[in-house]
Amino acid sequence: MKNKEPIIRLLNLSKTFRGADNEVKALEDITLDIYAGEIFGIIGMSGAGKSTLVRCINFLEKPTKGTVIFDGQDLSTLTRSELYKVRQSMGMIFQQFNLLMQRTALGNICFPLEIAGWKKTEAEARAKELLELVGMADKADAYPAQLSGGQQQRVAIARALATNPKVLLCDEATSALDPSTTRGVLTLLKDINKRLGITIVVITHEMSVIEEICQRVTIIDNGRIAETGNVEEIFTKPKSVAARRLVFPEDKKIEQLMGSRCCRIVFDGNSSFEPIIATMVLEFRHTVNILFADTKNIDGQAFGQIVIQLPEAKSVADRMIGYLRSKGLTVEEVDGYV
Amino acid sequence: MFSPVVIKMIVRGLGETLYMTLLSTALAYVLGLPLGVILVITEKDGLCPNIYLNKILNVVINLTRSVPFLILLVAVLPLTRAIVGTTIGSSATVVPLVIAAAPFIARLVESSLKEVDIGVIEAAQSMGANPKEIIYKVLLPEALPSLIVGAAIAVTTILSYSAMAGFVGGRGLGTIAINYGYHRYQKDIMFITVALLVIVVQVLQEIGMKLAAVFDKRK
Numbered sequence: 304m305k306n307k308e309p310i311i312r313l314l315n316l317s318k319t320f321r322g323a324d325n326e327v328k329a330l331e332d333i334t335l336d337i338y339a340g341e342i343f344g345i346i347g348m349s350g351a352g353k354s355t356l357v358r359c360i361n362f363l364e365k366p367t368k369g370t371v372i373f374d375g376q377d378l379s380t381l382t383r384s385e386l387y388k389v390r391q392s393m394g395m396i397f398q399q400f401n402l403l404m405q406r407t408a409l410g411n412i413c414f415p416l417e418i419a420g421w422k423k424t425e426a427e428a429r430a431k432e433l434l435e436l437v438g439m440a441d442k443a444d445a446y447p448a449q450l451s452g453g454q455q456q457r458v459a460i461a462r463a464l465a466t467n468p469k470v471l472l473c474d475e476a477t478s479a480l481d482p483s484t485t486r487g488v489l490t491l492l493k494d495i496n497k498r499l500g501i502t503i504v505v506i507t508h509e510m511s512v513i514e515e516i517c518q519r520v521t522i523i524d525n526g527r528i529a530e531t532g533n534v535e536e537i538f539t540k541p542k543s544v545a546a547r548r549l550v551f552p553e554d555k556k557i558e559q560l561m562g563s564r565c566c567r568i569v570f571d572g573n574s575s576f577e578p579i580i581a582t583m584v585l586e587f588r589h590t591v592n593i594l595f596a597d598t599k600n601i602d603g604q605a606f607g608q609i610v611i612q613l614p615e616a617k618s619v620a621d622r623m624i625g626y627l628r629s630k631g632l633t634v635e636e637v638d639g640y641v
Numbered sequence: 642m643f644s645p646v647v648i649k650m651i652v653r654g655l656g657e658t659l660y661m662t663l664l665s666t667a668l669a670y671v672l673g674l675p676l677g678v679i680l681v682i683t684e685k686d687g688l689c690p691n692i693y694l695n696k697i698l699n700v701v702i703n704l705t706r707s708v709p710f711l712i713l714l715v716a717v718l719p720l721t722r723a724i725v726g727t728t729i730g731s732s733a734t735v736v737p738l739v740i741a742a743a744p745f746i747a748r749l750v751e752s753s754l755k756e757v758d759i760g761v762i763e764a765a766q767s768m769g770a771n772p773k774e775i776i777y778k779v780l781l782p783e784a785l786p787s788l789i790v791g792a793a794i795a796v797t798t799i800l801s802y803s804a805m806a807g808f809v810g811g812r813g814l815g816t817i818a819i820n821y822g823y824h825r826y827q828k829d830i831m832f833i834t835v836a837l838l839v840i841v842v843q844v845l846q847e848i849g850m851k852l853a854a855v856f857d858k859r860k
C-alpha cells in the first residue's frame with residue numbers, strides 16, 4: 304500500500320432486488336475501505352453478491368441503502384452527467400471481455416476516449432501506446448473475433464485503462480480463461496498496478512487468483528462480509544466458516560500436488576505401533592495422501608493396512624517406499640486405489 | 642415474342658416497381674428505425690425505461706401490422722390524396738406502403754438491436770457513455786449486420802406489397818400482371834412480369850446478404 308487513503312469507501316451498503324412477488328437481498332450492510340494503490344480482492348461463491356457489489360462501486364447498480372464514496376465524492380449526490388464523468392475515472396473489465404465486435408482492437412480502445420471527447424488522432428496515438436503496454440501492438444487492426452480469450456482480455460484491459468482511471472474493477476476477469484492465460488493476465492494486472500499505481504479491485508471465486516495478486520481480501524458470503532483482512536492472514540488463520548470453506552476446498556489442492564502412484568502398506572505385527580506415516584512425512588518434507596486406513600494396536604504391535612498416495616516426484620516416491628520397507632513393513636504398489 | 646410496345650411497357654413497369662419499392666423502403670426506415678430504437682430503449686430494463694410509451698408504441702404497431710395491406714391501402718386513400726394529390730400512380734402507392742412497412746421495420750430493428758450483447762452495453766456504461774452515445778456508438782454499429790439482413794427482408798416484403806397495389810391502380814409490374822394476366826388472360830405477359838418480380842426479389846435479397854457478410858466482423 305502506497306498510502307493509507309481510502310479511494311473507495313462503502314458504508315452500510317445494501318442492495319435488494321424486487322421481483323414481482325419476492326425480494327432478494329443481494330447485499331446487506333457492506334462496509335469496506337479500499338485504499339489507493341492496493342490490489343484488493345473480493346471473493347465469494349457464485350451467488351454471494353460479489354458482482355452486484357462491484358456494480359455498486361461504479362453505480363451500474365444503485366444501492367438500495369448506504370453510501371459509496373469514490374475519491375471523496377458521494378456517488379448518490381451526483382447528477383447523471385457528473386456520474387458519467389466519474390465513471391471515466393473507473394475502468395472495468397469483465398468475464399466475457401465485452402469488446403465491441405464490430406470494432407478493431409484499436410477501435411475498441413478508442414471508444415472510451417471518444418466518450419471522453421478526445422480528438423481522433425490523439426485517441427489513436429494513446430490507443431497504440433496502450434496496446435504496447437498490454438503486449439498487443441501487432442494486433443491493432445484485428446477484430447475481437449480473430450483474437451483468443453487472453454488476447455481479448457488484454458485489449459479490454461487496455462480499453463479500461465485508456466482514460467487514465469484511478470481504479471480498475473475486474474469482474475471475474477480470468478474466469479473464462481485457462482490457467483496459463485490466467486497467469487499471464489494476472490501478471491499484467493500486477494505489473495500495471497506497480498507501474499501506474501492504479502488501484503485494482505478483483506472480484507473472483509478462485510482463491511488462487513487472490514493468492515496470486517491481492518494484498519487484502521474480503522470474503523462475501525450470502526450478501527454479507529464474512530471476513531476482511533490481509534491475504535496471508537486469511538490464508539493461514541481463516542476465522543469465518545466461509546473463509547475456511549474457500550481456503551480448504553475439499554482437498555482439491557492435494558489432488559493437484561499428488562502423483563497417481565499409490566501403495567498399500569501392510570502392518571502384519573512385525574512393526575511397533577508408531578506414527579510411521581507422520582514420521583516419514585516429516586523426514587521427507589513431502590506430503591502423502593492417506594486414501595484408506597484400517598489399523599489396530601494390539602499389544603503395542605500394529606496390524607492392518609494403510610493405502611497412501613505418493614508424491615509426484617519419482618525419486619521421492621521411490622525413497623519413501625524404501626524407507627517404509629526398511630521399517631519392516633510390507634509395501635506393495637497398487638495402481639489407482641479405488 | 643413481344644411487340645416493342647409491350648416490352649416498353651414492361652420495362653417501364655419494372656422501373657416503377659423499383660421506384661416504389663426503394664423509395665418506400667427508405668421512407669419507411671426514416672420512421673421505422675427510430676421507432677425500433679425507441680421500442681428497445683424504453684423497455685423495462687432498457688437504457689431509458691418508459692413503460693407507458695413502450696406499451697402505447699407496442700399497441701399501435703401491433704394494430705397497424707394486423708390490418709391486411711389491401712384494406713390499409715383503401716383505408717388510407719384520403720391521406721394519400723392529401724399528401725400526394727392523387728390516389729393512383731406509383732407515387733400515390735408509396736404512402737400506404739410506408740404506413741404498412743414502418744411498423745414492420747420497427748419490429749425488425751427491435752429484434753436486431755436486442756441481439757446486441759447486454760455485456761457490451763454494460764461495458765460502455767462503465768466507461769461513462771450516455772444513452773445517446775450508446776445508441777449511436779454501440780447499439781446501431783454492433784447490430785449493423787443484422788440490420789442489413791433485416792433491410793433485405795423489408796425491401797422484398799415491400800416489393801410484394803407494391804405488386805398488390807396493382808389492384809388499385811398502383812402501377813408497376815403488379816398492375817401489368819393484374820391487367821394483362823388477370824383481366825385479359827394474357828398469360829405470357831403475366832408470366833414474364835411474375836418472373837421479373839422473382840428476379841428482383843432474388844437480386845435484392847442477394848445484395849442484402851452479401852452486404853451483411855461484408856460488414857460482419859464477428860467471424
